[in-house]
Structure formats: structure tokens, C-alpha cells
Amino acid sequence: MRYLSTRGGIAPVRFKDAVMMGLADDGGLLLPESIPAFSAAELESWRTLTYPQLAFKIISRFVDDIPATDLQALIDRSYATFSHPEVTPVVQKDGVYILELFHGVTLAFKDVALQFLGNLFEYILHERHERLTIVGATSGDTGSAAIHGVRGKAGISIFILHPHGKTSPVQALQMTSVLDENVHNIAVDGTFDDCQDIVKGLMGDLEFKQKYSLGAVNSINWARVLAQVVYYIYAWLRVAEQGRKVVFSVPTGNFGDIFAGYMAQQMGLPVEKLLLATNENNILTRFINQGDYSVGTVVQTLSPSMDIQVASNFERYLFYLFKQDAARVSAAFAQLKAEGKISFSQQELQQVRQDFRSASVDRQATLETIRQFKHDTGYLLDPHTAVGVRAAQELVTDDTPVVCLATAHPAKFGEAVVEATGDAVPVPPAIAQLEGLPTRCVRMQADAGQVRAFIILTVG
Template structure:
């Protein structure tokens, strides 16, 4: 398997090279040259596997330069940190199925990829006798999951930018209470989009990137997307066992990474097995406007009770754009130049028709989110976090289309106790992982939303 850039400016890479490069050196995102397809015999075999065993099989479709036993060890070590034997249990709740993705160490779906990626980074660096300084931005959950994935690991420092005061208190504490020497938390005085723009600009400074051995842990790294593909296939297999041949997925998303993993799963399984992906956004609705109106244009970031989705520039959108524009890197490069210059892309009727073959989309307001948390709890006793509630609200729109609906539960409700308590009248049960969080020592540096300031901090603290 070889990997290419959406902008066509790099020599095809191996999987190992892809992981270590993160963002392509031409500014694009890295993708496999082709997606493998699977037949009924393979699916029958996969249906009998545990989650780690399935992950190993799916990863093996994309990884051909790591010995199988080494890959197996990395996979099984990653998922040994989860507190549920199924890793991602699929549970029937009322009219929908909930795919619980919050059983990892930081109680968010990001753990599923980042527990694997942390070990993978360490493996590749030790193999090469190299060092890496991971630089990433988070709207809430990626940061803590990335930190927990690499804390204390050899040959790695990690620098995570989060918008100061714009993540939930629990999310902030999960990051800033990790005081391992290789962990650096940077609270940026701005929005998540500011954090993301700073990280991307630093990666595009190739001299700086090379000098300080920068690596990416955000979903711009293909390995993140690859790991998330597995749970879509896992959920489809669980329902196939019950005689369901086609499944809808409803995905709360702001950065397009999680739902792009669903798109890849759809390419592997076939459109007939995943007929449609529901893209659910909050008031930060750039992706919904893209799907419904062909309008991908910047708006002002709105702070909401689902803060991990408070995004206006979706960093993974370019991967889908590559496929939408006929896998033509010249067109992608030109489109991203227009977007950088004008803050807007428009799509015509033919392109919009193709988008709607892949996605439906709904924007869910904060009031609707609260209503959904409350009504779902009253009707089923199940507590949704504010992000999952966005996905459930959107997913309910698919119930009359004849196939089961799987809603991705992206975080444990205890990570957002204030919003949940406002909806159901009391805070959710706090799991052991969060006990005593407020009393732990903290370490964080507050910086302005300034590229130069972040570069100076990284330069002073990087492994060389």
C-alpha cells in the first residue's frame, strides 16, 4: 500500500513514512492510493473476531511494512487500556443503536485511535533511533487522548494547544493534570480554529518542522482515520449478525475526521451496506451548509454546550474534497488556494448531487440538544453527552427509511456535567477515571494566539 497527498506534490509514501510525516509536505493531507474492498467470505470471518482481532485485520489492509506480530502487539496493547471487554459495545436504546466509543482512559472516542497511535509512534522512533515533538490542536477531547497516548513514552515530547476557557472544565483538567515531563499544555487565547491555524502554519514551515522533528497527532494523521474505520465495520458486523444487511450511521462531527472514517468504511464494505452517513453539526454548521447547499464558507465560531464541535474550518474536509473533485490533485490545490484567499468554496448541482449520495446533514441547536438529552433520558433512562445528543437528534430523522440507525456516542456524559445536569436535573454518574481530578497538580502555559509565540515555546522545549 502506497500513500499520496491530496495536492499531488509528494512522492508516494509507505505507511511508516505516512505516520511520521503527518501533514504532507506540500500542505495536503495523506491518503491511500486506493481503498481495498472485501467480499462475503472475509466478512464472515471478521464477524467471529474480537474488536482487537478485527482491528488487526483492518489495519493489515493498509499496513504492509510492519511485521504482523509487531502490529498485533501494538493493537492488543492499545486496547488493553479500555474498561469494556467489547471495547466499543453496541447497545439498543429506544429506537436507535448507540455505539459507545467512550470506554478508553479519557472517556472519549479519540482514545480508540490515539492509544494505538501513541504506541505506534514510540515503536517507529525506537526502530529508527529518532525523536519526535508532537504538535497538535484540540477542541476538547483530542488533547487529553493524545496526551494519555504518549505520556511517559520514550523519544517523544507532546505540545497540545487548546482554546483557553473554551473547552469544558473536565476536558481542561484531563489535559492539564498530566504532569509528565514530556507533556506541554498550551492554552491559547482564541478559538479552536486559531489553534488549528497555528499548528497548520507551523507544519507548513518545512525548515522549522524538520529542525524540531515535528509530528502530527491530530486527525490530519492518516493512522488516526484508519483506526476509526474499525468501529464502523464492527458495528455493521454486529447488526449483520441480527440479519440487517444495511445500516445508517449518525455522526456528530466538526472536523470531518470521524465521519470521513465512516466514508472509508463505506468504501471498504460497499454503499449497499452503508447507504448513507448522517453528518450532524451544532450551530457551527459549515459542514451542514456544504451538504445541503453546496456552501463551504467560513462563519463566526459560536461557543456551545458541545464544544468539541465548535469549529468552522474542518481539517479533514480536504480528504473528501479530493474524492469529490475526481481525485484530481490540481483541482484540490486550486480549491484550497481559493478557500485560503476567500474563505469560501461553492459547489454546483452535479457535485452537490454526488455529496448527497454519501451524506445527509442536520444542524442541531443548543436548545434542541438539551431537549434531546432530557427526552432521551425520560424515555429510556440513558444519559447522552451533548455531542452524542446532536448525533441522536439528527439520527432520528433516518428512522423512517427502513434500516437500523447507529448513533456514535463520542464521549462519556460525565465530561460535560453542567450541560447534562441542566437537561436532566442532576449531574451524570462520575466514573472512577475522573475521581479526584480537581485536586491533582496542574501544569499549563497560557499564550496569545500568535504563531511566533508558539514557535518560541516549542523551540525552547523540544527534543533535539
């Protein structure tokens, strides 16, 4: 299996090189040159598999340069850190299936991919006798999951940028309380989009990228998306009868999680529809419902991991929407940079609406959903998950099974849950132990030059 750039400017690379490259050297994102399909019979044969066994069945189809025994060992080690034996269990509440993705070390869905990616990095670096400097941007959960995925690992330094004061207190503590020598937190005076722009700029400077061996943990790294494909298939196997289609409702910011669902569908998973749920930062909802992909101003919300305007992984979807025309993708992002928008044909917009439905859920509706869902079921939703549940309530009117992705433990966003319900959130040990821990973080302006200088000074 070889990997191509959405912008067509690199020679095809193998999986391990794709992992280490992160962002393609031409500024695009990497995708497999073909999507391996599975049959309905194969899908049925997977019903009795454990999560790690299923992960191997899916991931191995995209990986042909790691021996099978090594790949299975990497997968097993990655999911041994999860607190639930099913890794991503499914619970049914009030007619809705909740796919719990928060049983990892940082209580967020990012752990599913980043535990695997951290182990992949270590494996490849050991094999190649190389070092890696990870530079990532986070709106909250990616940073802590990435840090916990690589903390203390030989040959790796990690620099995580987050928008100062715009993550939840728990998210900030999960990042800044990790004092391992290879971990460096940078609080940026700006938005997540500012952080993401800085990271993309550093990755786009090929001389700097190569000299300091930069790698990516954001969902621009293909291995992140690949690991997330697995839990869509795992969930389907637990809620659907043979051949029956399901709806997935996905709270969405950077488009990576829902793109993993799109990939699962392209592989052969019976998906009726992918529901893209946004908060007030609703560029993707405007695009799907009105054909308007124009950048607005980031609004701070109850669901900070979704406080994003420019969704990186959207480029991967556009590559398929544009019939794998890399020149068309490049032109689209040149237009976005010049005009702050991308234009689409009516035929393209029609295809988008076949692939997705979307709803935007505001603060009041988020709080109402948390409150009502707890009243009706006794189950606590975090604000991101509540956005997905509310979108499903608004968009699904028939009896098709609905799986809502629960992307974080409610205790990570306790203030929002208290505001909604009036009750304190039971605090799990993983969060309680953060109280009073010493922290380390550097605060900077949203300036790529400052970040670059800090990396040079630190790495040497």
C-alpha cells in the same frame, strides 16, 4: 501500500513514513493510493472476531512495512487499556443502536485512535533511533487522548494547543493535570480554528518541521482515521444481518470521524447513508444541504468538541469528490484562503448528497434530546451524542437500523446534562480522581511566533 498527498506535491511514501510525516510536506493530507476492498463473504467471516482481531484484519490491509506479529502486538497493547471487554460495545435503546466509543482512558472516542497512534510512534522511533516533537490542536478531547497516548514515552515531546476557556472543565483537567516532563499544554486566547491554523502553519514550515522532527496527532494524521474505520465495521457486525445496510449518525466537527465511516463504506461496508450531525457551527450542514461552504464565526456551544468552522479532514473527502484531481483540491483551498469559501459544480453537489445527509442541532434541541432520551430509556447522552441522536430522529423515517456514535461519556459534560435533566451525572473514577490535582499550562495569544519560540526553548 503507498500514500499520496491530496495536493499531489510529494513522492509516494510507505505507511510508517506517512505516520511520521503527519501533514504532507506540500500542505495536503495523506491517503492510500488505492482503497483495499473486502467481500461480503469476508465481512461475514469476521462476526466472531474480538475487537483487536478485527482491527488487525482491517489495519493490516493498509500496512505492509510492519511485520504482522508486531502490528498485532501494537493493536493488542492499545486496546488492553480499555475498560470494556468489547472496546466499543453497542447497546440498543428506544430503537436506536448506541455505539459506545468512550471506554478508553479519557472517556472519549479519540482514545480508540490515539492509544494506537501513541504506540505506533514509540515503535517507529525505537526502530529508527529518532525523536519526535508532537504539535497538536484540540477542541477538547483530542488533546487529552493524545497526551495520555504518549505521556512518559521515550523520545517524544508533546505540545497541545487548546482554546482558553472553551473546553469543558473536565477536558481541561484531563490535559493540564498530566505533569510528565514530556507533556506541554498551551491555552490559546482564541478559537480551535486559531489553534489548528497555528499547528498547520508550523507543519507547513518544512525547515522548522524537519529541524525539530514535528509530528501530528490531530486527525490530519492518517493513522488516526485508519484506526477509526474499525469500529464502523465492528458495529455493523453487531447490528445487521447479512448484506443489510445501516445508517450511521455521526456528530461531526473536524470531519475525521465521519470520513472514517466513508472509508469503511468504500471498502465494502453496507452503509445506507452517513448522517453528518452538526451543532450551531454548521458549515458542513450548510454545504451538504445548500451547497454553501463559506466560513463563518465559531460559536461556543454545549458540544465544544464540534465548535469548528474549517474541518481539516474535509480535504480528504474532496480529493475523492474531485476524482483524485490534486490540482483541483489545491485550487479549492487557495479559493478558501482568498475568499473564505469554496465553489462547487451542481454535479459535485449532487454526489455529496448521495454520500451524506445532514442536520444542524441547536442548544435547545440538544437539551431536549438529552432530557427526553433519559426519560424514555434511562440512558444518559452526552451533548455531542445527543446531536447525533437528534439528527437521526429528524432524518431517518424508515426501519433501516440506525447506529449513533456516542463520542464521549456524559460525565465529561456534566453541566450540560444537569441543565437538561436536573440530575447530577454519576462521576466515574477516571474523572473523580482529577479533583484537586495540580496542573501545569502556559497561556498564549493566538500567535504562531510565540508558540514556535516556546517549542524551541523547551525542546532545545
